[in-house]
Amino acid sequence: MTDAFTEVATDHDTPTTSGDGSPQPDLRGRVEQGITLLLPRVLNQQTADPLPVDAALMEDLGLTSGKTLELILELEDHLDIQIDVEDITPDDLRSAATLATFVATHVVDED
Template identity: 45%
Template sequence: MTTLLTRMLRPPAPVTERTQLMDELGLSSSLALELLLEIEDELEIQIDVEDLDEDQMTTVADLADYITAHCTPR
């Protein structure tokens, strides 16, 4: 996850599990969707985004937890 974020957003500081997606990385809703699509392709999974909201995307760790709980293999 951190590798994808670093590649996509090129942040000035290292990305960790505590990095704030919106506040520190400036992740917009359109970039978040692009990120999820990249994760799906990279990991060959399908992520259920029906119930995803900003509260579940506060930090990198939050997003990773959501993905782990709401994904299925392709």
């Protein structure tokens, strides 16, 4: 089924991080795009305007801990990845941009 939440193609042969542990730029971009597409649906706040990547997720948009888990699960399905959320902190949830960086650096290899 194709809708506004069109799947983002992933390349499973591409490493998720650089040799120094920083995220691959293409993965981080796909994660950020996925967050901006999925978050309005998770929060039941559909709008015509795109989600600003620097909006405060909790303070401005009302993201809760339960909705954070839902968003992470949606991202995993949307991008066909597994995310290690063990080390997530409130700082990682400040904005879509900070969450995208966290996710892109905490993808679990499925080998």
